[in-house]
Amino acid sequence: MDFMKKQAWRLGLAFVVVLSLFFNAFVMPAAALTQEQKLVAEVWRIVNRSYLDETFNHQNWAAVRQKALEKPLKDEKAAYGAIQKMLKTLDDPFTRFLDPEQYRSLQVNTSGELTGVGLQIVLNPQTGKLEVITPIAGSPAEKAGLKPRDRILKIEGLSTEALTLDEAAARMRGPIGSLVTLLIEREGEGEKEITLTRDRIALNPVVAELRSSPQGIPIGYLRLSQFNANAAAELAHAISSLEKKGAAAYILDLRNNPGGLLQAGIEVARLWLDSGTVVYTVNRQGIQGVVEAFGPALTEDPLVVLVNQGTASASEILAGALQDNSRAQLVGETTFGKGLIQSLFELSDGSGLAVTIAKYETPNHRDINKLGIKPDQVIPQTPISREEIGTASDGQYQAALELLSQNLVVAGKG
Template sequence: MVKKAFWVTLLVCIWLSFSLIWFTPAAAAFTEEQKLLLQSWRIVNQAYIDATFNHQNWWLMRQEFVKKPLRDRDETYEAIEEMLSRLDDPFTRLLRPDQYRSLQVNTSGELSGVGLQINLDSETKLIEVVSPLAGSPAEAAGIKPKDLILEIDGVSTKTLTLDEAASRMRGQIGTEVSLRVQSDSQVRTVKLVRDRIALNPVYITLDTHTDTPIGYVRLNQFSANAAKEIAHGVSKLEQEGAEAYILDLRNNPGGLLQAGVEIAKMWLEDSTIVYTVNRQGALGSFVSNREILTNEPLIVLVNQGTASASEILAGALQDNDRALLVGQKTFGKGLIQSLFELPDGAGLAVTVAKYETPNHKDINKLGILPDWVVEQEPISFAQIGTEADLQYQKAIELLNDHTAIAKAS
């Protein structure tokens, strides 16, 4: 018995000695730069939507990048960016501290720049316009959805990440930036003067020039205060006597998913708003289960600049027969990103899920087709709601024809 105990003790001692050799301080200790890289690797490892990591061995990639000589923070950022680039997903990206702060401002307050929402096309690798913000220098210059930004101040955008391109277009009010823009086959140089971009996301008015008093609600972006502003605006229009509504989501590039869900709840009663699908294929959903703001008829205006959270809202209203969609096919961004803050103030945007409309339509790269397709050349901010706005005029026509429109039951 004593002998047996001796061998067990001996084996345990041998195991401990090997453990101590394996986990020597030199092997276990990582530099601060390595720790930042490894934390970024872990976030993607746990959250990224594609379990194959673009058909690459993510563990071996960890080993590869942690061995790189990371002598300062810039080299660490470059290593993280190179590691993420292997995923071939422009939406999963490192946000350096200034970029991360800018993104937070973009969804909550105001900024200065030219007022362009942009996207990196995953196939062509070109920077394309999702939409210009209403009243911005970019809109005034006639830049429109699907235009390509080829150069920024003479620098080819093929050499820039999405966030680097956005950062180059931001800047001090009154300063100038030169963009080389391709519209269809036409290429032109546009000089823009940066200005303060107001991010108050909602504009409302009561249109009384029609048979039916119509509440017009334009939503420019799904920022943190969007739901509150929509609720306030619709309540005001109800008090003013609105008997029907137009919700304008044209050139709305999206924003916060939760804001889109909260706004959908204001129009939908006991309905599924959106399904989310994670990398395990598990379905989650957001459901409306509270009192709606109004049950009056509703038309939603959409176009090629209607993207992301805008498409979630438009798809929910269309699939639940709560509204008719009028305009042009939407942009087609059906992926959801989460933001993760890193210890040094940088952040990671990681694609964590895709979404499907209530009827299980996957709209990524496909978009949503309106119930009434009305093609329209780009119009200026000042022309919205006028005779030149053919999509708005079609909405008015449908709302005046009370048999043709969707209304809450």
């Protein structure tokens, strides 16, 4: 019996040792990952957990991870390359990796606010010099008299020649109330040093004007360039102001609006709707979420929405909601057809990852991905300059004016 017990104990010990070796063999690769490999694995996990298509473009997603990690990654650049290669297998241009510079830039664009001097800048490709595109309205830069084409030679005494665009922008941003000195060169005036006090800069995506139709009807013209965190509040303010000025109808221009924050698109739709569905969302489990309008709308006045091939994403959610609820007529061209929703994830090294997590459907359950939304009145447009938008040269705008005028006359308001 003792012999049998000893044999059983030895077999049990051997089994534990073998199991331990097996377990270590299974765990060790994860524990032994380099920082670069850990970043690749982090991206893989997020996609594995969140991506809309549970087939991962009809491929073995675990095998994609294994292939991405089979070779050493010597540096950050190699890791970024491996991530981009891994994501490319999904064949989804909207699920994408953002390096730290791109991620910070996207955050600034969608936050609707930053602190700094309020300059839009560019590196002139001919001269390589840092130039002002335009100062933001009401910013410290505008108040100090900076103008388009001004060249920024130095920031706080540091030459801008060796700085990237992002580095220059970062040096001009800073806490509210702090000072920054710029050395400016202006054509025909030489060099000049300007000290600016940093302040909060609001990025207003709304252009609002009270105009008249050919029949003299007051029309509120609203152009929305993107859906950042300020979009709904700024548009609400603009509508309220135009209502007080006597607007009898509205044109909402969403042409070349690429979208932005999903929630901003929903909030803007609610400004126009008393009730009804705004959008349905469908995730990879097929679970359908519904977003409703709860009113009251800011105005009941007639509305025409201008759309074109550059109208995408959150803009299409808005256009679809207004069309399906019979709140507005759409004029222009069939929209882009981006019916997918992305979520943004911050990665451990400060980079970012945009992942397609759901798709949306309009209130009438139209799946518009790759199809777009067809306007009620299709009006092709020849290319026009920015200055010609909303003028006599703008055929789509003129068609919207005519449509509103007809509707108001029929309603007895003309």
